[in-house]
Amino acid sequence: MWTPPEFCPDSPARIARLIRENPFAVMTSMDDGVPLATHVPVIRRPGPDGPPADEVPVDGSILYGHMARANLHWHSLIRSPSALVVFSGPNGYVSPTTYGVTPAAPTWNYAAVHVTGRVRVIDDAAATLEVIRATVAALERGREPEWDLGPSLGYARRILSGVVAFEIDVLEVRATFKLSQDKPAELRQRVIAEFAASGRGSEAELAALMADVAAASLPH
Template structure:
């Protein structure tokens, strides 16, 4: 990921926080089948290894798990909040007109090699933890144990789990840091007053009172 110094994010707790706040990641591998990508919910154990370890599972029919088994390097993309930035947000547009559109966003790329597993008890632990994470906060959260045990046993036979210790993390926080304080404030206000909730979400990441 191209990451100019103004946008680089290298604080490990913040990188891990962005990973944990991203509900759906993209797993990319290169193997005998060429480039493969899957969209997956993942779990992060932040204390396992120097950068944390990711846990997830793939359908056994999805041959990407074979890339992991064969030692393929894996890239996991966590795409966070994002928004189009209109030149109309910049006060400097009225001064000289030398402005163009851009896109602001948060993203983390995690790299490593994964271990695959099919042990039923270990798989059950992963799918239960994923379920509990995403059911949390519901009035009546669903649990894996709500389904018949023989049905769950059959479902577990159809998936392959993986653990991916993170060897390297690259983070990018592109929030108009290369603009003047006035333009940064204009971007924040423009996004905050947008009718699009995605714009409003990104606005909350832009700090108030950017330094001169």
């Protein structure tokens, strides 16, 4: 992924937070020269003390994921276990009208993390259930009320044969947070205000991210 220096994340925690907040990723791989892609929930593997904190770098960690057994993508992951997992954060189109200056050009603001790793397909019912448990716990965290898998555990075990879980050993992490850092502070604030008021897609979330990154760059 192309990452100009001015768009590099300001901390490893920024990368970890984007992955945690945007777990529905695109996993891509190659099989005999053919590109494959599947949309899957992917989380960082929890440890004995629970999920890793955002301050713990993603590099060198392990990701959990799962897909439908009917999806033949997992077969190719056994043959060719290298994969790229793409996590997409908030994004939005920036119109030149927002800048209020001429000349200007349109652009797109976004945040994304690319994780490259080695996949291990899990062929064990207990281990697969553990991936499901961890995924449910991660996605339910913070919801009111949180759903408890316990009462549905028997049902989960009955349908488990239709699921294939996997682990990804993270080998490389690349991230781009293109948030108007190349613009003067006044223009950046105009973009933030435009996104915050737009009501389109994830632009309000993008405005909040831009404001947070801008604040973090100020001298303390």
